[in-house]
Amino acid sequence: MTVPWVVKYRPNSLDEIENQEDVKEELRSWIDSWIKGKPNYKSVLLYGPPGIGKTTMALALAKSYGLEIIEMNASDTRNVTSLRGIAEKASVTGSLFSDRGKLIFLDEIDGIQSKQDFGAISTVLELISNTKYPIIMAANNPWDPNLRELRNATKMIEIKKLGKIPMRRLLKKICANEKVKCEDAAIDVIIEASDGDARYAINMLQSVAEGYGQVTQSVVEELVRRKERELDPFETLRSLFWAQYGWQAKQAVSRSQTDYELLIRWISENVPIQYEMLNDIWRAYDALSRASIFLSRSKMSSWDLLSYTFDMMGPGVALAEVGKKSPNWKAKWKKYQFPTYVQQLYRSKSLRNTRDSIISKIGRNIHASARKVYNDVYPFFLQYAKEIESSKSLDLSPKEIEFLRASTKKPTADTEARENKPDKNVTRRTSRRSRPT
Numbered sequence: 073m074t075v076p077w078v079v080k081y082r083p084n085s086l087d088e089i090e091n092q093e094d095v096k097e098e099l100r101s102w103i104d105s106w107i108k109g110k111p112n113y114k115s116v117l118l119y120g121p122p123g124i125g126k127t128t129m130a131l132a133l134a135k136s137y138g139l140e141i142i143e144m145n146a147s148d149t150r151n152v153t154s155l156r157g158i159a160e161k162a163s164v165t166g167s168l169f170s171d172r173g174k175l176i177f178l179d180e181i182d183g184i185q186s187k188q189d190f191g192a193i194s195t196v197l198e199l200i201s202n203t204k205y206p207i208i209m210a211a212n213n214p215w216d217p218n219l220r221e222l223r224n225a226t227k228m229i230e231i232k233k234l235g236k237i238p239m240r241r242l243l244k245k246i247c248a249n250e251k252v253k254c255e256d257a258a259i260d261v262i263i264e265a266s267d268g269d270a271r272y273a274i275n276m277l278q279s280v281a282e283g284y285g286q287v288t289q290s291v292v293e294e295l296v297r298r299k300e301r302e303l304d305p306f307e308t309l310r311s312l313f314w315a316q317y318g319w320q321a322k323q324a325v326s327r328s329q330t331d332y333e334l335l336i337r338w339i340s341e342n343v344p345i346q347y348e349m350l351n352d353i354w355r356a357y358d359a360l361s362r363a364s365i366f367l368s369r370s371k372m373s374s375w376d377l378l379s380y381t382f383d384m385m386g387p388g389v390a391l392a393e394v395g396k397k398s399p400n401w402k403a404k405w406k407k408y409q410f411p412t413y414v415q416q417l418y419r420s421k422s423l424r425n426t427r428d429s430i431i432s433k434i435g436r437n438i439h440a441s442a443r444k445v446y447n448d449v450y451p452f453f454l455q456y457a458k459e460i461e462s463s464k465s466l467d468l469s470p471k472e473i474e475f476l477r478a479s480t481k482k483p484t485a486d487t488e489a490r491e492n493k494p495d496k497n498v499t500r501r502t503s504r505r506s507r508p509t
């Protein structure tokens with residue numbers, strides 16, 4: 073298994089951390105004050121959005137000073153007892169696991185406020201007031217009112233999002249190290265999308281590099297698209313069918329959260345609902361069928377073709393309505409519906425579940441596996457369903473009884489008559505074939 077790059081390239085010392093110079097300086101002077109025996113604060117709370125290096129900073133600080141790190145995720149309920157243990161031991165010098173210098177690191181301290189019942193906040197406060205070791209805490213959002221006491225008891229240090237220049241340096245360094253070809257434009261897209269979150273940027277770089285062999289703009293854009301504000305299928309259809317310009321339609325489909333194949337089914341189901349003119353419907357289906365072809369080709373050969381899929385299912389479908397060119401055109405509100413395909417899937421899934429629950433009840437009764445019942449017993453069972461459905465030992469639910477009745481339904485007189493009625497075409501064909509030559 074490949075090592076995640078966020079782990080592989082996590083800085084090992086403060087010097088390796090990109091930017092954040094003020095924070096590094098502050099932390100250095102804080103640890104120096106501990107070394108001198110006159111700590112200016114017992115603890116610091118590093119805060120800022122996810123992925124910007126709070127954990128990295130704590131770990132690098134420990135490494136830079138050769139401190140042993142005692143790390144704990146504070147939001148984990150199971151850890152409250154351990155937290156108490158740490159609080160007790162940390163109040164006595166030299167007793168915390170070994171004799172090396174220590175740094176206590178409590179991650180996700182903002183997850184602790186929901187654990188009030190367990191006395192977690194008071195335990196941390198106690199830890200801070202009695203500790204003989206420096207404590208670093210980390211939080212994404214430390215502003216919860218329940219954390220007020222904790223905020224007052226600690227030095228708050230904000231970690232800022234990583235700027236574009238250091239982020240580019242970081243990503244390029246990784247590309248060079250991994251010997252992966254990374255387009256500058258692709259790096260720009262990642263930087264823009266990451267919004268200062270180094271974990272997001274590095275993960276994106278790795279998934280593209282490992283999935284596609286190189287980091288190209290088109291692939292990155294495609295992956296980033298999924299992370300942007302996403303539309304549900306109904307919103308997508310409305311924006312698509314009401315789009316008057318190609319770019320609007322393309323944006324509608326590219327912001328959809330629905331899987332491409334399923335989206336094609338959604339559009340296909342609703343084209344005849346939205347469009348009234350036969351020619352418009354024909355053009356929309358023509359575009360949609362091309363979208364489907366491009367999609368399967370892009371899966372087989374090159375993802376570059378994916379953008380044509382969007383062109384076809386977006387502008388191709390939206391501009392199929394010729395009436396849109398008229399200045400008097402007005403969007404018509406229509407009630408869209410689920411693809412029949414999806415409904416059928418759900419229905420058959422629920423039928424399968426009912427069948428399986430009957431099978432497992434029979435299995436329990438005759439001490440046989442579900443597979444054995446399904447293959448050897450169930451077909452025969454259906455013949456006697458009428459007698460068995462009333463069997464108390466199986467304890468079938470009304471839904472299961474209804475399912476059994478439907479599965480074993482005998483044709484009514486009416487259906488039998490219809491089934492037995494000779495089909496005119498068949499008769500004609502048969503009679504022609506049976507005509508002596």
Ligand SMILES: Nc1ncnc2c1ncn2[C@@H]1O[C@H](COP(=O)(O)OP(=O)(O)OP(=O)(O)O)[C@@H](O)[C@H]1O
Binds near residue numbers: 078091092123127270
């Ligand atoms: N300033 C930086 N310089 C170099 N690498 C960085 C920097 N900031 C973050 N990273 C990288 O980003 C990854 C994620 O950072 P980290 O886990 O420290 O984020 P975090 O702020 O603790 O996130 P969370 O709040 O989700 O725990 C790290 O593994 C590291 O590789």
